[in-house]
Amino acid sequence: MSKRLWAAAAVVVAAVALSASAASAVGETVGSCIFDEVTVVEELVTVDFDEIKTLKATIESEDASDASKEEREAAKREREAAKEAKEEIVNKYETGLEGCVEAPNPIIPEPTEIIWGGAAFVVLLALMKWKxxxxxxxxxxxxxxxxxxxxxxxxRQRAEAAEVKADYEAELADAKAEAARIVDEAREQAATVRADLQARAEADIAEMRERAAADVEASKRQAIADLQSEVSDIALGAAEAVIGRSLEDPEMQRQLVDDYIARVGADQG
Amino acid sequence: MADRSASYADAVAAVARAEGNLDLVADELFRVARALEGSDELRMTLSDRQIPAARRQQIVEDLLGGHASDTTTAMVSMIVAAGRSSDLAGIAQEAVEINARDRGRSVAEVRSAVALTEDQAERLAAALSAATGHRVDIKVIVDPSVMGGVVATIGDEVIDGSVRHRLSQLRDNF
Incomplete structure (x- = not known):
């Protein structure tokens, strides 16, 4: 980037320099113009003076000689031609001076200026286009x-922000809906749990009552059974004691065996 | 177990038949088994494999010598030496039943708190024969736990007329 900027600056400087040289080349002053015209006229005048001197010497030599009429006529024509040439030089000199003192056109530039300017423009344009x-x-x-x-x-950021906002709003809406659902479920569960606990408590109470009644009944039966067992043990103990004393009698044992034999015999009979 | 006892009983019966005294051997074997049941020390001694077999056989011969036939003594000695003294009761029962079958009779195990007189034994055998419909031999076992009366077992049938049984019924009725 910096190299391109430096190249652009160099192109601009070169263009300015070319424009300045072109401008100086086409800038001709009035004095220099007159000077050029005078120089040209001096050269012409110098030539003419030499010719005049030559011509004067020729005339004098003719006057002095005995030239023929035709020769004098020819000399006369030469003098007239030289005079016409001299007048033409004067007229050209005057025209040149008039051209020098004549004011330049403020709108239309000089052709050389146009050429140099155009060339500089083209060069500058090419350089600018190139660099x-x-x-x-x-x-x-x-x-x-x-x-x-x-x-x-x-x-993109605005779209992302909008998307994030939409997502946030959607999540917020979902969160609100979820919160509402959770609250509803919690209420339903609380109601269910309360009903279950109440039913369970009632069932437990009823079961405890039944169990208490059953326990009372079982205790009652157990007490009766224990009492009966104790009574029977006592009675049986007494009976065994009495029977035991009776069984110590061999006659009693013999009688028992005889009774058994008699009963077995009676059963078959 | 029962098969093994039956095999031993068959062997004992075969030897006794060969000797012609199966009735005596079966009765003596039954008595020896009852005696063994009544003595824990004797039963444990004869069942102890730490004691050499010859020593256990010697104990048997010392106990039975002069009180039982040679066949019975030899059979009991053989059973003890084989380490089957714990099966002696079953073997004796099988031998008694084999003997009864050979004679076309059944065997009734009779438990009484006191020993029966011969008259009581004959009348009881006759009553049981009449009750079962076939001739019955009885084997009496004195068992004080019966307290009084008699418990007779013929095969699977039990006729319990003991005081112990009546007291048990009385306890159940209470």
Missing amino acids: LFPVVKNLMEQRTQRIQDAIDDAD
Whole structure:
């Protein structure tokens, strides 16, 4: 980038220099113009004076000689031709001086100025097109690209922000709905749990009552059974004691065996 | 277990038949088994494999010598030496039943708190024969736990007329 800027600056400096030289080349002053005209006229006049001197000497020599009439006529024509040439030089000198003192056109430049200016313009244009325009174009394109990128980035960020906002709003809505649902479920569960606990408590109470009644009944039966067992043990103990004493009698044992034999015999009979 | 006792009983019966005294051997074997049941010390001694077999056989011969036939003594000695003294009761029961079957009779195990007189034994055998419909030999076992009366077992049938049984019924009725 810096190299391109330096190249562009060099192109600009070269263009200015070329323009200055072109301008100095076409800038001719009135004095120099008169000077040029005088120089030309002096050369012409010098030539003419030499011719006049030559011609005067010729005339004098003719006057002095005995030239013929035809020769004098020819000399006369030469003098007239020299006189016409002299007048023509004077007229040209006057025209040149008039051209020098005549004021330049303020609108239309001199042809040389146009040529130099045009050439400089073309050169400058070519240099600018060669070096400066691509740089400027690149800079403009880069700047345009940066601006476009910034715009795109801003649009993207705005779109992302909008998307995030939409997501947030959706999540917020979902959260609200979820919270409402949870609250409703909690209420339903609380009601269910309360009903279950109440039913369970009632069932437990009823079961405890039944169990208490059953326990009372079982205790009652157990007490009766224990009492009966104790009574039977006592009675049986007494009976066994009595029977035991009776069984110690061999006659009793013999009688028991005989009774068994008699009963077995009676059963079959 | 029962098969093994039956095999030993068959062997004992075969030897006794060969000797012609199966009735005596079966009765003596039954008595020896009852005596063994009544003595824990004797039963444990004869069942102790730490004691050499010859020593256990010597104990058997010392106990039975002069009180039982040689066949019975030899059979009991053989059973003890084989380490089957714990099966002696089953073997004796099988031998008694084999003997009864050989004679076309059944065997009734009779438990009484006191020993029966011969007259009581004959009348009881006759009553049981009449009750079962076939001739019955009884084997009396004195068992004080019976308290009084008699418990007769013929095969799977039990006729319990003991005081112990009546007291048990009385306890159940209470």
